[in-house]
Amino acid sequence: MVRSVNQRFIAIIAGAVSALLIIGLIGVLSTRQMADELEYTDESIIRSLAILSGIERDFLLIRVNALYHLSYAEQGKKAPHEATIRHNIAETQSLLDEYQRTLVVNARDKELIEQDIQLFNVYLAALDKVLLHSNANQKEAAVVVVESEWKPAGERLTTALAQHAHFKEQFVEQAVQKSMESGRRQTWLIVLLTILGIVAVVAAAYFFRKSLLATHQTH
Numbered sequence: 001m002v003r004s005v006n007q008r009f010i011a012i013i014a015g016a017v018s019a020l021l022i023i024g025l026i027g028v029l030s031t032r033q034m035a036d037e038l039e040y041t042d043e044s045i046i047r048s049l050a051i052l053s054g055i056e057r058d059f060l061l062i063r064v065n066a067l068y069h070l071s072y073a074e075q076g077k078k079a080p081h082e083a084t085i086r087h088n089i090a091e092t093q094s095l096l097d098e099y100q101r102t103l104v105v106n107a108r109d110k111e112l113i114e115q116d117i118q119l120f121n122v123y124l125a126a127l128d129k130v131l132l133h134s135n136a137n138q139k140e141a142a143v144v145v146v147e148s149e150w151k152p153a154g155e156r157l158t159t160a161l162a163q164h165a166h167f168k169e170q171f172v173e174q175a176v177q178k179s180m181e182s183g184r185r186q187t188w189l190i191v192l193l194t195i196l197g198i199v200a201v202v203a204a205a206y207f208f209r210k211s212l213l214a215t216h217q218t219h
Contacts, residue, residue, distance in 0.1 A: 022193065045172050048103040051095050052165045055116070058088040058095070059161065063154055066127060070134050070142055082131060089124065096120065105171060112164040119160050123153040 065081040065088075072078050096117050104110045126149035133142035 022197075044103060045105070045168065045175055048099060048105075049165070049168050049172065051099050051103065052161065052168060055092055055095050055099075056158075056161050056165070058092040059120075059154075059157065061088045062092070062127070066130060066150075069131060070139075070146070073137055075135070078135065082135075085127075085131070092120065108167065109171075112160070112167060115160050116157070116164055119153065119157040123150070123157050126150040126153045 062085050065084045069078050069081040069085070072081075096113070100110075100113050100117065104113060126145060129145045130142055130150050133139075133145060
């Protein structure tokens, strides 16, 4: 009888430990999943928003310095602004390339970054004409290009960048919402499993006590 009681007692302990191990494992996996989702949101999506913001900033600096370039007649005053323009062009191209290579999240995002690159190249072609006329002090020719090509290209690119940023902001909100919903589901699952584990242990203890009393009554 002692052996039988010990076996039942060990079975209850083993069941309780198994339940706790299962609950703990699910908790660890859930926490890991949430951490991975948050890391993805932080490193990928937030980084892409920062890059889009950087592109918009550099593009604004290009436009402002191009206007200063046009406003001066002396080549010495034009040169610093043209140097700034070339620097920001390189920065923008680098950011666009990084985004396209590493930060595209879906087909729509791919379509938007390709549109950004295409419109930026159109803008650069118009800008080169403006700078060429500006360096030659051909104000009238420069104004014609500004009105017919440069300004429209800049407006289209500004609209495209704003559209892309809005898309990515919505994507971030959806990703955060999805992560929170996943966290809530995992929390409820852990709570449910904990309750089931407690019920199972209590039930096992009850039947163990019942069988123990029956054994004593038999003897």
